[in-house]
Amino acid sequence: MTYLLGIFQTIGVHTLLGLSAYLLLLTGQLSLAQVGFFAIGAYVSGILTVIFTWHIFPALAIGAFTAGFFAFLVGFPALRVKGLMLVVATISFSEIVRLFFFNLSWRVNVNGLEVGPDSTQGFREIRYFAANGWEQIHIVGLIWFVVMVVMVGLWWLDRVRAGAVLRAVGTDELAAQSSGINLTMVKVAAMTGGGVIAGIGGGLFAHSTTYVDHHTFVILLATFAVSYPIIGGLRSVMGTLLAVIFIQGVIVEGLRFMGDYRNLIFGLLIILVMNLRPQGLLDGHLLEDMKKLLGRLTKGEKADA
Amino acid sequence: MNFDHIDIIQSTIDGVLFGSIYALIGLGFTLIFGAMHKLNMAYAASGIAGAYTGLMSLTILGMPVLMAFIIGPVTAGLIGLLLYFACFRFMPRGNQLAPLMASIGALFFIDELIIHETSGSPMSFPAVLPDAYFFLGEFGIRGDLLMVMGFSFILMAIVMLLLYRTKLGLGTRATSQQPVAALLCGIPTHRTNGTTFVLAGVLGGFAGCLLAASVGVLSPLLVLPLTIKGLIVTVIGGLGSIRGAIIAGFAVGAAEGVFLLVRGVNERDIYVFLLLFLFLVFRPNGLFGTTINRD
Numbered sequence: 001m002t003y004l005l006g007i008f009q010t011i012g013v014h015t016l017l018g019l020s021a022y023l024l025l026l027t028g029q030l031s032l033a034q035v036g037f038f039a040i041g042a043y044v045s046g047i048l049t050v051i052f053t054w055h056i057f058p059a060l061a062i063g064a065f066t067a068g069f070f071a072f073l074v075g076f077p078a079l080r081v082k083g084l085m086l087v088v089a090t091i092s093f094s095e096i097v098r099l100f101f102f103n104l105s106w107r108v109n110v111n112g113l114e115v116g117p118d119s120t121q122g123f124r125e126i127r128y129f130a131a132n133g134w135e136q137i138h139i140v141g142l143i144w145f146v147v148m149v150v151m152v153g154l155w156w157l158d159r160v161r162a163g164a165v166l167r168a169v170g171t172d173e174l175a176a177q178s179s180g181i182n183l184t185m186v187k188v189a190a191m192t193g194g195g196v197i198a199g200i201g202g203g204l205f206a207h208s209t210t211y212v213d214h215h216t217f218v219i220l221l222a223t224f225a226v227s228y229p230i231i232g233g234l235r236s237v238m239g240t241l242l243a244v245i246f247i248q249g250v251i252v253e254g255l256r257f258m259g260d261y262r263n264l265i266f267g268l269l270i271i272l273v274m275n276l277r278p279q280g281l282l283d284g285h286l287l288e289d290m291k292k293l294l295g296r297l298t299k300g301e302k303a304d305a
Numbered sequence: 306m307n308f309d310h311i312d313i314i315q316s317t318i319d320g321v322l323f324g325s326i327y328a329l330i331g332l333g334f335t336l337i338f339g340a341m342h343k344l345n346m347a348y349a350a351s352g353i354a355g356a357y358t359g360l361m362s363l364t365i366l367g368m369p370v371l372m373a374f375i376i377g378p379v380t381a382g383l384i385g386l387l388l389y390f391a392c393f394r395f396m397p398r399g400n401q402l403a404p405l406m407a408s409i410g411a412l413f414f415i416d417e418l419i420i421h422e423t424s425g426s427p428m429s430f431p432a433v434l435p436d437a438y439f440f441l442g443e444f445g446i447r448g449d450l451l452m453v454m455g456f457s458f459i460l461m462a463i464v465m466l467l468l469y470r471t472k473l474g475l476g477t478r479a480t481s482q483q484p485v486a487a488l489l490c491g492i493p494t495h496r497t498n499g500t501t502f503v504l505a506g507v508l509g510g511f512a513g514c515l516l517a518a519s520v521g522v523l524s525p526l527l528v529l530p531l532t533i534k535g536l537i538v539t540v541i542g543g544l545g546s547i548r549g550a551i552i553a554g555f556a557v558g559a560a561e562g563v564f565l566l567v568r569g570v571n572e573r574d575i576y577v578f579l580l581l582f583l584f585l586v587f588r589p590n591g592l593f594g595t596t597i598n599r600d
Contacts, residue, residue: 025402028401028402030401030402030405030406077582077585077586077589078585080585080586080589084338084343084344084401084405084544085540085544085585085589087344087346087405087536088533088536088537088539088540088581089540089581089582089585091533091536092533092537092578092581092582093578093582095533095574095578096575096578096579099571099572099574099575100575102571103571103572103575218529219529219533220413223409223413226406226409227406227409227410230402230403230406231406260417260420260421261421263413263417263420263421264414264417264418264421266410266413266417267410267411267412267413267414267415267416267417268410268414269410270406270407270409270410270413271391271392271407271410271411271414274392274396274403274404274406274407274410275391275392275395275396275407278396278397278400278403279400279403
């Protein structure tokens with residue numbers, strides 16, 4: 001049971017990461033800065049609960065806000081260049097954040113214990129949940145509650161004008177600009193939103209694992225973050241969730257007996273999926289087909305009644 | 306900390322010499338970008354993989370050291386061709402995300418393959434000129450780094466000659482300017498792109514071998530930093546600009562040497578990355594980039 005809950009925990013956190021990349025991918029921008037925002041959220045909310053002994057919810061909120069703020073700051077210079085240069089800029093940003101926390105040492109005495117980030121040794125004492133009597137099932141519940149809120153929010157976004165604007169920028173920048181859309185504003189907004197989502201994810205991650213260090217926040221994690229929505233397909237938020245369950249649940253956990261080879265399979269799988277389904281697993285055609293099938297089924301039921 | 310102008314000049318010299326490796330990697334990135342307007346993220350990894358095969362040929366088959374500098378680049382060129390077919394050849398032309406993502410997948414595949422085969426532990430690479438050390442007034446110059454630089458200059462000259470003096474180069478430049486028009490003129494664009502990947506791969510293989518020879522070890526940990534530095538060089542030089550990549554390579558090397566002296570090894574890379582952001586804010590096209598927001 002604990003093992004199963006652990007998997008749910010991982011899938012939840014990774015879904016948040018994937019959704020934060022999804023939001024920016026809607027505008028056609030591939031960002032590897034998501035792991036930087038994730039790290040900011042993790043460290044900021046961790047520092048707030050550990051050093052300043054805050055309650056978890058305001059700490060998570062401030063962590064998410066800080067991550068969003070940095071996303072906003074990075075967005076302006078990074079999004080002036082587009083597409084491929086953005087990849088380079090965002091990799092650099094993630095590495096700057098990682099190296100900053102790698103060098104950050106802030107040890108404080110709280111209730112007779114020395115706590116806080118200890119540069120290369122990592123940040124060890126994020127024990128808010130254990131200290132306040134949270135069970136693992138509560139933690140998983142909290143993570144999935146946040147995941148659901150974010151997913152419903154993004155689903156709703158696709159049904160209002162803002163979502164249409166995002167997709168317009170992603171489909172054809174020139175046409176979007178001609179229709180009077182402020183490209184930079186839309187992209188920076190998407191980047192900020194992605195930063196907030198990744199920041200909450202980071203805070204939840206730090207508190208559920210109780211320990212973070214700079215090794216956690218390498219570019220590999222950013223690659224995972226963008227690979228979920230790309231492999232799953234950008235037509236629907238469900239694609240991201242599907243890809244996370246497939247990669248984390250089936251490949252990482254299900255193939256555990258294969259040991260090291262799983263990482264090799266991950267790389268090959270990305271290449272294979274991109275060649276066979278460049279639009280992702282859950283692409284437009286498949287969604288249409290599913291809708292038709294669903295329509296036929298419900299129609300059939302009606303006819304029976 | 307105390308250092309005078311001699312220390313600073315000395316670190317700059319070391320940095321510039323080392324920067325020739327970055328220049329080679331940046332050149333390869335820029336060649337591929339120029340040809341296809343797509344980024345091959347697995348490029349530096351293929352160079353390191355080439356260096357590994359070169360090293361294997363030394364340790365397993367007992368070949369002379371120089372053979373590593375032939376086998377390494379050849380393998381890297383082959384890997385480049387494989388990457389072209391695996392990640393670029395069959396992708397829809399307008400889709401930017403799919404080939405980028407596929408090449409990131411290839412990057413991790415190569416990285417993991419190296420880790421898997423070597424159990425993740427670094428392997429020592431034989432030094433080429435271990436005792437060579439020159440003095441130039443008050444400054445010392447490492448002989449092997451000087452050799453690295455000389456090697457890179459020769460390679461850059463060859464690339465320039467290939468691009469601007471041969472029919473193959475003409476075809477490559479035509480494809481990079483207007484793929485459809487080039488196709489209409491009878492240039493086999495797919496083959497041209499494939500050749501560019503092989504050429505860039507060979508360059509990467511040389512860069513990987515030179516890096517291993519000057520650092521003294523080969524480790525999977527070299528892959529990501531080399532990729533990131535190569536990308537930074539490409540962006541600072543201006544995407545698709547060949548002389549930009551070369552100049553930016555030396556400049557980034559020099560900056561790295563100075564930051565290493567002033568701020569130490571843990572913080573060195575932070576400042577190199579901040580330098581990139583400085584460029585993105587004030588010169589988003591890089592030193593020699595052509596048009597604004599080119600994709």
